[in-house]
Amino acid sequence: MANKRIDEATGVETVGHEWDGIEELNTPLPRWWLWSFYACIVFAIGYCIVYPAWPLLSHGTEGVLGWTSRGQLASEMNAEEARREPIMEALAATPIEKLPDNPGLMRAAIEGGRAAFKVNCVQCHGAGAAGSPGYPNLNDDDWLWGGDLKTIETTLIHGIRQPGDDQTRFSQMPAFGRDGILTSQQIGQVTQYVQSLSGKAKPNAAGAQIFADNCASCHGSDGRGMRQFGAPNLADAIWFYGGSPAAITRQITTPNHGVMPSWGGRLDPATIKMLAAYVHSLGGGEDFEEVAPQAENASATETHEQP
Amino acid sequence: MNSPEPLAVTSNKKGAQVPEPVLYAKREPVFNRRIDGPFRRFKWFIMAVTLAIYYITPWLRWDRGSYAPDQAVLIDLAHRRFYMFGIEIWPHEFYFVAGMLIMAGIGLFLVTSAVGRAWCGYACPQTVWTDLFQHVDRLIDGDRNARFRLYKAPWGPSKIARRLLKWTIYLAISFATGGAWILYFADAPSLFRDFFSGQAAPIAYVTVAILTTTTFVLGGFMREQVCIYMCPWPRIQTAMLDEKSLIVTYKDWRGEPRGSVKKAEKSPDSFGDCIDCGQCVAVCPTGIDIREGPQIGCITCALCIDACDRVMKEVGRPRGLIDYATLDDCKREAAGETPRPVWRSLLHPRTLIYTGVWAAIGLALLFALGTRSRTQITVAPDRNPPYMLLSDGSVRNAYTVKLRNMESRPRDMEIALTGLPNAKMWSDDMPREEAVRAMTRKVPADSTDIVRLYVVAPDGTPAQEFSFAVHSLDEKGETDSTETNFEAPETSE
Numbered sequence: 001m002a003n004k005r006i007d008e009a010t011g012v013e014t015v016g017h018e019w020d021g022i023e024e025l026n027t028p029l030p031r032w033w034l035w036s037f038y039a040c041i042v043f044a045i046g047y048c049i050v051y052p053a054w055p056l057l058s059h060g061t062e063g064v065l066g067w068t069s070r071g072q073l074a075s076e077m078n079a080e081e082a083r084r085e086p087i088m089e090a091l092a093a094t095p096i097e098k099l100p101d102n103p104g105l106m107r108a109a110i111e112g113g114r115a116a117f118k119v120n121c122v123q124c125h126g127a128g129a130a131g132s133p134g135y136p137n138l139n140d141d142d143w144l145w146g147g148d149l150k151t152i153e154t155t156l157i158h159g160i161r162q163p164g165d166d167q168t169r170f171s172q173m174p175a176f177g178r179d180g181i182l183t184s185q186q187i188g189q190v191t192q193y194v195q196s197l198s199g200k201a202k203p204n205a206a207g208a209q210i211f212a213d214n215c216a217s218c219h220g221s222d223g224r225g226m227r228q229f230g231a232p233n234l235a236d237a238i239w240f241y242g243g244s245p246a247a248i249t250r251q252i253t254t255p256n257h258g259v260m261p262s263w264g265g266r267l268d269p270a271t272i273k274m275l276a277a278y279v280h281s282l283g284g285g286e287d288f289e290e291v292a293p294q295a296e297n298a299s300a301t302e303t304h305e306q307p
Numbered sequence: 308m309n310s311p312e313p314l315a316v317t318s319n320k321k322g323a324q325v326p327e328p329v330l331y332a333k334r335e336p337v338f339n340r341r342i343d344g345p346f347r348r349f350k351w352f353i354m355a356v357t358l359a360i361y362y363i364t365p366w367l368r369w370d371r372g373s374y375a376p377d378q379a380v381l382i383d384l385a386h387r388r389f390y391m392f393g394i395e396i397w398p399h400e401f402y403f404v405a406g407m408l409i410m411a412g413i414g415l416f417l418v419t420s421a422v423g424r425a426w427c428g429y430a431c432p433q434t435v436w437t438d439l440f441q442h443v444d445r446l447i448d449g450d451r452n453a454r455f456r457l458y459k460a461p462w463g464p465s466k467i468a469r470r471l472l473k474w475t476i477y478l479a480i481s482f483a484t485g486g487a488w489i490l491y492f493a494d495a496p497s498l499f500r501d502f503f504s505g506q507a508a509p510i511a512y513v514t515v516a517i518l519t520t521t522t523f524v525l526g527g528f529m530r531e532q533v534c535i536y537m538c539p540w541p542r543i544q545t546a547m548l549d550e551k552s553l554i555v556t557y558k559d560w561r562g563e564p565r566g567s568v569k570k571a572e573k574s575p576d577s578f579g580d581c582i583d584c585g586q587c588v589a590v591c592p593t594g595i596d597i598r599e600g601p602q603i604g605c606i607t608c609a610l611c612i613d614a615c616d617r618v619m620k621e622v623g624r625p626r627g628l629i630d631y632a633t634l635d636d637c638k639r640e641a642a643g644e645t646p647r648p649v650w651r652s653l654l655h656p657r658t659l660i661y662t663g664v665w666a667a668i669g670l671a672l673l674f675a676l677g678t679r680s681r682t683q684i685t686v687a688p689d690r691n692p693p694y695m696l697l698s699d700g701s702v703r704n705a706y707t708v709k710l711r712n713m714e715s716r717p718r719d720m721e722i723a724l725t726g727l728p729n730a731k732m733w734s735d736d737m738p739r740e741e742a743v744r745a746m747t748r749k750v751p752a753d754s755t756d757i758v759r760l761y762v763v764a765p766d767g768t769p770a771q772e773f774s775f776a777v778h779s780l781d782e783k784g785e786t787d788s789t790e791t792n793f794e795a796p797e798t799s800e
Contacts, residue, residue, distance in 0.1 A: 028329045028330055028331055028332035029330065029331050029332070030331070030332060030333075030334060030532060030536055031331045031332060031333045031334065032334065032529075032532065033331075033536070034331050126691075126692075127691055128689070128690075128691030128692045129692075130691065130692035130695070137692075137695070139692060139695045139705075140695055140696065140697055140698065140703075141697050141698050141739075142697075142698040198700075233698065236698035236699065236700075237696055237697070237698055237699065237700035237766070238696060238697075238698050281735065283695065283703065283705060283735070283761055287738075
């Protein structure tokens with residue numbers, strides 16, 4: 001097997017193996033290498049004593065330091081909590097209308113809101129807050145109940161049609177078809193009229209009359225909606241439950257009434273402010289108006305008086 | 308430890324003397340003798356230059372105005388900036404550093420190809436610091452013989468005192484070595500002050516402690532063991548050296564058989580030039596015998612050439628018994644041909660190719676450096692949602708735009724839409740009513756302005772490519788642009 005021999009050039013014995021004429025000298029290791037090997041063993045023993053190391057039947061050895069990766073995570077989370085505490089306190093103490101006056105706090109609120117949104121809101125509104133039919137898109141400039149910071153905060157706290165919250169936002173469109181208020185012919189006429197409001201169909205007089213009698217009280221005589229009732233703007237390009245004639249007919253016949261939970265009891269006020277700031281920052285946020293402006297903005301002003 | 312003595316001798320079956328294999332060998336201490344000569348002086352010179360560069364560089368100042376540090380060479384990890392005299396490198400320009408590292412690598416190949424292990428012999432920090440520590444040995448304990456005697460002497464008060472003194476000096480040198488290193492990573496004068504008043508960051512003390520320890524151990528005690536066992540470079544060099552590489556060579560055809568001057572006088576013609584004085588071994592900093600031929604322990608520092616030349620001069624024989632030569636030249640010389648001049652060995656094709664590659668990378672880097680713009684724009688389009696329908700039917704896309712002002716002064720920059728007619732943009736800190744085609748941003752000195760831009764196009768605009776263009780509103784008028792996509796719903800019309 002092993003054919004050990006003395007290499008002529010060096011006088012050192014070979015290890016006795018040969019690969020295509022190549023042989024290896026059995027050169028001794030340096031002694032210090034041996035000592036560093038022993039040092040590694042000593043280190044390993046020390047490590048086993050100090051840190052958790054050996055798995056046992058029910059639990060592992062704990063190590064005299066008492067260190068655990070969970071414990072480290074907890075302490076890092078506590079440190080992060082402590083770092084955020086002044087921000088959260090400032091947020092809790094700042095009325096949301098005053099938030100834009102403090103750009104640093106506003107930025108912190110938006111970033112915090114981005115994280116809280118991922119946990120609490122994406123299930124309905126989507127990761128990009130773009131919603132889907134029946135779940136509002138929060139990026140656009142169309143708001144059912146209003147898009148300024150204070151209004152968004154109110155919607156967040158009390159939700160929409162949340163049973164058990166007496167301040168929740170509530171609106172109910174009658175089921176014109178199912179309850180026999182309008183005939184299916186009338187529904188067809190008003191559907192065409194509603195489409196005409198955004199230029200997608202020709203206006204028709206019969207539909208206009210039905211609209212004035214049945215719809216204008218909430219959606220406005222021009223169909224531009226009313227925020228105090230959460231009545232959608234029917235004259236723009238954005239449709240909550242779909243803009244096709246079939247979808248509009250369905251909504252008039254048997255309306256959908258979506259529910260948003262009230263978050264006031266689940267999240268702390270600072271987190272709700274952060275969420276409001278984040279949603280407001282998505283590109284459609286409206287300015288908060290403190291004094292009643294012109295008549296055309298009357299509905300927007302009234303929204304602020306919402307309970 | 309119950310290990311056999313090294314070189315314990317037993318007999319094998321055939322009766323030949325075979326050393327019992329030993330698993331571990333003790334380090335043989337090296338007590339190299341002082342020598343003077345051209346190569347030693349060259350080594351002094353290199354040591355002075357490399358140490359001067361190392362210690363002086365962090366203290367050099369370079370005026371960059373009030374917005375940037377005034378340290379000539381600074382690796383500012385905290386702020387992600389690398390300053391080198393007039394050059395400032397941002398993290399995204401790291402390819403300059405990568406290019407310099409590649410040049411350093413190829414530079415080592417080039418040096419190896421041309422002059423063998425010159426890096427090992429002269430410029431490697433391990434060599435320079437080992438040399439320094441060996442001079443300390445000489446200063447405290449005396450030259451080769453005195454050090455050998457002290458090594459053999461039993462531990463007594465005087466030996467302990469000498470050792471403690473020597474190790475203290477080792478430690479001082481090591482501390483100076485590790486201490487200077489951190490000065491490259493922060494403002495040197497203030498870090499120096501903070502360090503000694505206990506105000507510096509913990510990482511500064513940890514770094515200095517680690518580097519002090521490694522210098523103390525590697526330079527003071529490990530020395531040639533690092534070169535022989537720990538460093539990968541000698542192993543790589545054994546693969547890179549060939550018959551055309553310049554190495555330190557003992558010309559055995561001229562030196563053998565060895566004999567003292569007396570013997571040679573008694574029987575001339577039966578001895579070579581080597582008088583077997585052992586000076587080449589005595590001066591060797593790694594403790595090898597060059598007469599055994601090329602070996603991994605030889606760092607080609609050429610001190611044995613100095614030693615042998617001096618002896619040859621004393622005994623009246625021509626110099627160069629040990630000399631820089633290529634193996635090809637050795638063969639030629641051994642065959643009686645006239646040796647080629649040393650510079651001829653520098654010009655072989657491999658060296659020229661390495662020089663070409665090295666220079667090409669260097670020129671490319673210089674060109675890139677000379678033509679780079681200090682204004683840059685990058686754009687990340689929002690992907691979720693990719694586009695947004697607004698209540699008036701228009702389509703909005705959102706972009707996160709980064710404007711980089713890489714000059715050490717604040718600048719105004721104009722971002723403009725190129726392409727996408729009828730589109731306008733606004734930033735999230737202005738109302739949509741003020742949407743424009745081009746807007747001016749104030750970008751602070753040496754920083755990145757991150758702005759969220761909304762681009763809106765009328766109903767019916769198809770998805771298409773367009774660009775954001777930026778130009779700096781200063782006398783340099785630098786420009787940059789980046790192409791991106793405008794997404795829109797599929798139109799059925």
